[in-house]
Amino acid sequence: MASESPAKRAKMSTDAPATSFAAIAAMTSWVEYGADSHFPVQNIPFGAFARPDGVKVCGTRIGNSAVDLSAVIKAGLLPASEPWAVALMNEDLSAFMKMTRESWRAARYAIQALFVKEAESKWTAELRTAAMFPVASVTPQLPCTIGDYTDFYSSREHATNVGTMFRGKDNALQPNWLHLPVGYHGRSSTVVLSGTDVHRPYGQLQADAADPSKGSVFAPCKLMDFEVEVGAFVGGPANAMGTSVPIEGAWDRIFGFVMMNDWSARDIQKWEYVPLGPFTAKNLATSITPWIVTVDALEPFRCPTSAGAQIDPEPLPYLRDPQYSSFDLQLETSIQSDVDCKEGAVISRSNFRHMYWTPAQQLTHHSVSGCVMRAGDLLGSGTVSGDNDKSYGSMLELSWKGSKTVELGEGVTRKFLKDGDLVSMVGFCQGDGFRVGMGAVTGRVLPPTDLPPAAAAVAAAAAAGASSGSSSSSASATA
Numbered sequence: 300m301a302s303e304s305p306a307k308r309a310k311m312s313t314d315a316p317a318t319s320f321a322a323i324a325a326m327t328s329w330v331e332y333g334a335d336s337h338f339p340v341q342n343i344p345f346g347a348f349a350r351p352d353g354v355k356v357c358g359t360r361i362g363n364s365a366v367d368l369s370a371v372i373k374a375g376l377l378p379a380s381e382p383w384a385v386a387l388m389n390e391d392l393s394a395f396m397k398m399t400r401e402s403w404r405a406a407r408y409a410i411q412a413l414f415v416k417e418a419e420s421k422w423t424a425e426l427r428t429a430a431m432f433p434v435a436s437v438t439p440q441l442p443c444t445i446g447d448y449t450d451f452y453s454s455r456e457h458a459t460n461v462g463t464m465f466r467g468k469d470n471a472l473q474p475n476w477l478h479l480p481v482g483y484h485g486r487s488s489t490v491v492l493s494g495t496d497v498h499r500p501y502g503q504l505q506a507d508a509a510d511p512s513k514g515s516v517f518a519p520c521k522l523m524d525f526e527v528e529v530g531a532f533v534g535g536p537a538n539a540m541g542t543s544v545p546i547e548g549a550w551d552r553i554f555g556f557v558m559m560n561d562w563s564a565r566d567i568q569k570w571e572y573v574p575l576g577p578f579t580a581k582n583l584a585t586s587i588t589p590w591i592v593t594v595d596a597l598e599p600f601r602c603p604t605s606a607g608a609q610i611d612p613e614p615l616p617y618l619r620d621p622q623y624s625s626f627d628l629q630l631e632t633s634i635q636s637d638v639d640c641k642e643g644a645v646i647s648r649s650n651f652r653h654m655y656w657t658p659a660q661q662l663t664h665h666s667v668s669g670c671v672m673r674a675g676d677l678l679g680s681g682t683v684s685g686d687n688d689k690s691y692g693s694m695l696e697l698s699w700k701g702s703k704t705v706e707l708g709e710g711v712t713r714k715f716l717k718d719g720d721l722v723s724m725v726g727f728c729q730g731d732g733f734r735v736g737m738g739a740v741t742g743r744v745l746p747p748t749d750l751p752p753a754a755a756a757v758a759a760a761a762a763a764g765a766s767s768g769s770s771s772s773s774a775s776a777t778a
């Protein structure tokens with residue numbers, strides 16, 4: 300790691316593993332993978348997948364292998380009687396995530412110890428066949444039952460940019476923004492795994508922003524967008540209703556992190572969001588990576604946020620995070636299209652350290668009214684935008700509401716997403732000769748689905764209106 304890197308400068312968390320950063324960097328594995336793998340022995344994430352024979356199991360990933368932890372436990376390489384091992388015998392991580400950080404840590408260390416070079420002889424050929432599968436041969440599953448999904452708005456740059464575009468420069472950052480992590484309740488039913496195609500949604504759009512008397516039309520979204528986010532999975536025993544999660548222990552209630560794309564229909568959003576915030580513009584799909592990278596795996600990369608060691612104004616006491624900091628997690632977003640950008644092009648580079656509010660502050664604030672926070676709840680960080688126009692986390696900002704083009708190379712440009720565009724977001728921390736990352740969250744934009752009967756009737760009526768001279772509901776999407 301470069302000597303000036305924030306990860307190196309940062310003091311290791313007191314909660315961090317007893318191992319030094321140098322000792323972590325020096326770990327090697329008997330499993331082969333490249334220096335750019337996101338899943339070296341230093342990572343050991345948790346996930347759930349269906350084996351080639353269809354059996355669903357909890358697992359980890361190392362290099363390009365998905366590891367069936369139930370097979371490793373059955374073979375006697377992990378202590379079957381430990382409560383965490385019992386929990387890992389389930390089809391997904393729901394039970395395991397309800398345990399404590401101590402249990403997650405014990406499990407991760409025990410698994411990690413099986414993949415260091417010195418442990419190679421423990422792995423018989425028989426066990427390798429029974430427990431290790433090429434990732435391409437397994438079917439990732441959602442890691443747990445996602446009870447609730449909440450999305451925050453915690454990048455100061457993103458909030459300022461969106462506020463400027465939606466409400467004007469003078470009302471960009473609302474007066475509450477520096478005092479609490481603003482958020483909205485999202486929809487867990489449409490949280491999907493990376494690789495899931497996403498249809499351009501239908502919805503209500505304002506017919507003519509210059510003339511509100513023209514009302515609205517029903518049509519496919521024309522301003523389809525992504526949002527680069529880091530998702531935090533809540534873990535640990537739920538707080539009782541009427542109590543809250545104290546900020547002092549809040550980091551210990553975060554099980555780990557995934558990359559997340561909060562698909563957004565900007566024209567639907569612009570019309571519907573007043574005054575209660577995002578609704579159907581955001582519930583069409585939210586894509587996540589399948590492997591949850593633990594807080595412990597990210598601890599060596601803890602660093603100050605770009606807002607500094609403290610925030611000003613100082614938040615109310617209940618929101619003062621004693622570990623106010625972030626992770627030096629690099630984020631890179633690209634678009635690929637078989638139509639006009641076959642090689643793909645990187646359009647944004649950002650970093651998780653740009654977030655102003657920490658996941659601990661988000662969790663504590665979420666529960667301050669007595670709201671129950673359960674293991675498996677998903678908290679979106681909010682779009683991660685940096686301080687320059689190459690680091691913005693959405694097309695809305697990169698194209699500044701469509702007022703300029705985003706270059707994909709060789710004369711190919713975008714303002715918003717086109718049908719056929721494959722959006723890919725990767726997140727990783729760069730260590731000294733190794734990486735710890737989440738992999739890529741991908742999703743392709745498909746044309747609108749065939750309309751269900753009720754919606755078809757509305758569209759037909761709107762089309763009839765259009766042919767008689769009123770507002771149009773053309774299905775063609777512009778980009």
Ligand SMILES: O=C(O)/C=C/C(=O)CC(=O)CC(=O)O
Nearest residue numbers: 451452453461526577681682
């Ligand atoms: O109304 C606004 O200012 C904008 C709201 C959002 O776009 C919500 C959202 O998804 C927040 C985020 O990802 O940061």
Ligand SMILES: [Ca+2]
Nearest residue numbers: 450526561682
């Ligand atoms: Ca969002």
Ligand SMILES: [Mg+2]
Nearest residue numbers: 561581584585
């Ligand atoms: Mg969403």
